[in-house]
Amino acid sequence: MSAGPAGDSGSSAAAVGPLAPVVRDGAAILIGFTRALTAAGLVIGPARSATFLAATAALHVDDPTDVYWAGRACLTAGPDDIPVYDAAFAAYFGGRRPRRPPGAPPPVTVLRSVLPESQPPAGGPDQDDDEEPPIRAEASGADILRHRDLALLSAAERAELARMLALLRPGLPWRTSRRRRPARRGAVDPRGTVRRVMAAGGEPQRPARQRRRVRPRRIVLLVDISGSMTAYADSLLRFAHVLARRRPADVEVFTMGTRLTRVTRALASRDPDRALAAAAQAIPDYSGGTRLGEVLRAFVDRWGRRGTARGAVVVVFSDGWERGAPDLLAEQAARLRRLAHTLVWVNPHKGKDGYRPLQGGIVAVLPSVDHFLAGHSLATLQDLVEVMRDA
Template sequence: MTVAALVGFARALRDAGVVADAHRVPAMLAAVDLLGVDELYWAGRLTLCAEPDDLPIYDRVFRTYFGNSTKRQPLPTAPTMPSMTAPFVGGTPGAAGDDEEEGTVGVSTSTVEILRTRDVAALTARERAEVRRLLALLTPGTAPRRTRRRRPASRGEVDARGTVRALIRNGGEPTALRRRGRLRRPRRLVLLVDVSGSMTPYADALLRFAHAAVRLRPTRTEVFTLGTRLTRVTRAFRHRDPDAAQTAAGAVIPDWHGGTRLADSLRAFVDRWGQRGTARGAVVVICSDGWERGDPALLAAQVGRLHRLAYRLVWVNPHRGKSGYAPLAGGMAAALPFCDDFVAGHSLDALEELVRVIARA
């Protein structure tokens, strides 16, 4: 069993949504070297899987990649993933010639500049394809924060223990003072995307924005969809390809283009995820037009709970970028006092502004 074959297996797991990152692959190689090829299944399972949801994916990819016997020399390529059909979540379909335009995207620089300010709900199929390509280039990431952990540094507080250990190693001879500083890590990013019927023209762009965030920091980003219920789609968005991620998400979201129950969905998030650590100290982004069928006071209560948990709460409303808009809808008016930032999400320029808002310290 070659190292290239084992690395190819880890790459196949990443393509399927398992976080088999650069820290886990060396551990897997060391486990295989220690246990032998006959125990390859357990060596990989114990080192490459990070959570219980990874196990069925690991079993499926293992069978596809290695077949019935691990002693057979596999090809170091990722297996073909099964195709799934997702509902259309982009803007309003264009004219009859849209299908022909989808195949080739050749857009000049001046056209790209025009597309940056265009409302994504009014784009043709060809323009949507170009905007999707540009969305994949975004890097939505949070600013780093200081943790309690410390590491060796060139400046900072004196590391007394490290300095004494260095003196002992040098036989008591004077040595330079050892110093240490706080370890810095990016804050967790949580995106809650409304996929109800009123958000249909914008859901595709916002979900592709979420995919770009997951691709940048897969272990520090969580994505949920809101509608008539709460659905976690982080695992689906760990596919590297944006189209494959959208397809996988479409297979697990049961309420595409349905009704809106924001208060119930946010309460489910806070109860099941937010209070358990997902939202604590995180930058939380809610992407919704604020239409709520229930009591706006209930929505305000849940947004207030979320605001108290999060480091910052950002609300993205695609209608904010339109001329004459005012946040007068019951749900939006009730939630706005608890939001730290209120931004638009109707165009590529607006989403680039959202990147800067998320990265703000």
């Protein structure tokens, strides 16, 4: 299904050229759209999805304009969600934001896609009129791009991937603090209760209660920028920029090559291109060799033991090619694991067919790793976000 002309207010993402049509179940199309919105960072939930499907079954709306405005009314929670919704709608359905007719209120329910009027039903003229025609959807180029290997993307695909990365709204992990706050439910607060009784002149009062505060958990990203990781380094640094901009005070980013380089400040710019340009100037050993064991030891000694890695989710992006001794890498990975709350190792080659963790570096670190993931595509990076969120 393709959407109508560009809207009269706000901006939307550019349309993605559709691929060959694929016959799919109508409910699957709509569920796929809600999943695309969830991947883009919107909070949909089962209740909204169920309302979305029930309204579709009741109204049988087949106008792309109604599709857009109904989905926007049901699946967005506020003005901040609209740009993300517009971009996801354009990417999923292969069209731009439709224009709402003047004076027409936005619909409150949603729709189903049907065959274009120019295309006859699959069963031909003898098909029973009571039989539902097959519902068709167009496979979006953005959905295909999500699963493409980052090392194989063209320049145009990298530009589109950069726009998709900018749409990510990752949910990052939280931890329970030692500090407590007043609450309606929870453990009894003795001091608060005594203060209430004293303020009431000694009369019995309802006990004050308290709960532990919730604070963000620190995230530390160590990105291998050696020669064997050059094809992935740009996309991984863009991903790190998304996380750093999401929670600037709680995300630290380092690069690993022949030395350790902190690029957190360089990635502070809101503009991804400027941030990566600043990071490139700060990195002296880009696309060079790698000494993972020595670099991890430098990180643990200078930063990890001083608090940066304590209780943090530490994510290492590396293929595990080690020029030094694997024993040193194994020792430093074990030290890092003792400091961190969770240690995640992301190897882009793990997503390739036939991969086996046989490199000396990978074999050395696997006993200390909590999660060993692939990071070769946008889809696998979104899986990484879920692992970090649930850590």
